[in-house]
Amino acid sequence: MNQQRRSLLKYSAVFGLMASAGLISVAQAQEWNKAAFEGKSLDEVFKILGAGSPEKSGAITLNAPDIAENGAVVPVGITTTLKAEQMAILVEKNPSSLAAQFFIPAGTESFVTTRIKMGQTSNVYGLVKADGKWLMAVKEIKVTLGGCGG
């Protein structure tokens, strides 16, 4: 009897650990992804996000100007017909590529717009994770006045 009770206790301890481990990973998803934001190159950020080498997709639209007069305020939006789970905005030639990442719960439309800083003329990448797969759209934005240094 006592033996059974012991093993029961052991099992509940294991399940407790698993649950707390699960909770921790949920919490971490919302925590600031330091490694990704400090990634210096596109490939580095792709790797940290688990995106590998994302394919270009016609289903993603990057709403951004062709020429940004002021690199400190460049409006960039991502829209897609896919059911996005995550979205990310990357600027190839910024000191750190990743500008912003969004987690889109069910019920929220696959549409996000924000404003970013660009140090110089660069390709801007709009990444979308849909169905567990990362896809992207690319657009070059010309910057006449940089917004990172000064």
Added chain:
Amino acid sequence: MADPMRVRAAESGGVVDVKILMKHDMESGQRKDAAGKTIPAWFISTINVKANGKDVLNGQFGPAVSKDPFLNFKYKGAKGDKIVVSWVDSKGDKRTDEATAS
């Protein structure tokens, strides 16, 4: 305490269009002051938006997001939804503001 945000939410056809303007310097960590010393980075790092207590958007920002960050997104909702926006910056400062979908 940081300055308040401006939150607008307008419902149309079952979709609520949320526009948020946060008040934050978003110091990039790339700039130098008059003495040539680098100004340390200071920026909003995470943002959470809830409608009636349910997450509708989670975001993470790097220092490359513009000063006074602007955010626009849409979710399926209704008039009268209570929208709560909170952010945390890289120094641990927090700010929460509310709005009602109209």
